[in-house]
Amino acid sequence: QKEVEQDPGPLSVPEGAIVSLNCTYSNSAFQYFMWYRQYSRKGPELLMYTYSSGNKEDGRFTAQVDKSSKYISLFIRDSQPSDSATYLCAIPPHTGNQFYFGTGTSLTVIP
Amino acid sequence: ETGVTQTPRHLVMGMTNKKSLKCEQHLGHNAMYWYKQSAKKPLELMFVYNFKEQTENNSVPSRFSPECPNSSHLFLHLHTLQPEDSALYLCASSTAGTDYSPLHFGNGTRLTVT
Numbered sequence: 001q002k003e004v005e006q007d008p009g010p011l012s013v014p015e016g017a018i019v020s021l022n023c024t025y026s027n028s029a030f031q032y033f034m035w036y037r038q039y040s041r042k043g044p045e046l047l048m049y050t051y052s053s054g055n056k057e058d059g060r061f062t063a064q065v066d067k068s069s070k071y072i073s074l075f076i077r078d079s080q081p082s083d084s085a086t087y088l089c090a091i092p093p094h095t096g097n098q099f100y101f102g103t104g105t106s107l108t109v110i111p
Numbered sequence: 112e113t114g115v116t117q118t119p120r121h122l123v124m125g126m127t128n129k130k131s132l133k134c135e136q137h138l139g140h141n142a143m144y145w146y147k148q149s150a151k152k153p154l155e156l157m158f159v160y161n162f163k164e165q166t167e168n169n170s171v172p173s174r175f176s177p178e179c180p181n182s183s184h185l186f187l188h189l190h191t192l193q194p195e196d197s198a199l200y201l202c203a204s205s206t207a208g209t210d211y212s213p214l215h216f217g218n219g220t221r222l223t224v225t
Contacts, residue, residue, distance in 0.1 A: 032211040043216035092211045101153040
């Protein structure tokens with residue numbers, strides 16, 4: 001079983017829609033969870049960073065962690081064409097250097 | 112100037128060539144990484160340097176050779192590559208010794224092996 005699994009999409013939504021991006025993970029010891037956004041021809045950039053269960057909101061973005069089901073989500077409200085990118089969930093190691101990345105979900109927001 | 116800079120942005124090389132990828136970070140971090148990104152696969156960690164010392168080599172073929180002369184610079188030397196090595200190579204940095212420090216990535220080098 002992979003440490004992190006992510007639906008690769010692609011996902012295509014109209015402008016203004018609410019987007020839900022999701023990952024599952026296997027190790028209940030994981031405590032920190034990250035979302036990276038990667039635009040075409042760019043490197044991934046850190047978007048959201050959460051600890052343990054619960055929600056964290058930053059503008060139109062909300063990161064949610066449900067440790068009981070080992071499920072992490074990123075919600076985008078009022079999606080914009082500029083949100084078109086690939087979104088990667090990532091879990092940092094509690095020991096060592098091995099980050100666990102999802103495969104990324106490609107999102108297109110259509111004007 | 113961006114935090115992590117990679118050069119070149121694009122590279123096309125034959126299977127018998129030798130080339131090098133360069134990475135420089137301006138964030139004061141002490142750990143640097145090489146990752147390989149291929150379509151529909153998770154990022155693959157290749158090498159890690161903490162305080163200039165290599166701490167991880169994830170069974171990477173010897174045709175890839177890393178070099179870290181100081182905490183700000185990282186190189187990936189390439190020789191006799193295979194077509195399946197074509198991918199986006201990403202450099203990243205972080206603060207080693209800090210719990211859960213996020214990675215900061217460069218924009219990558221798009222490598223094509225012909």
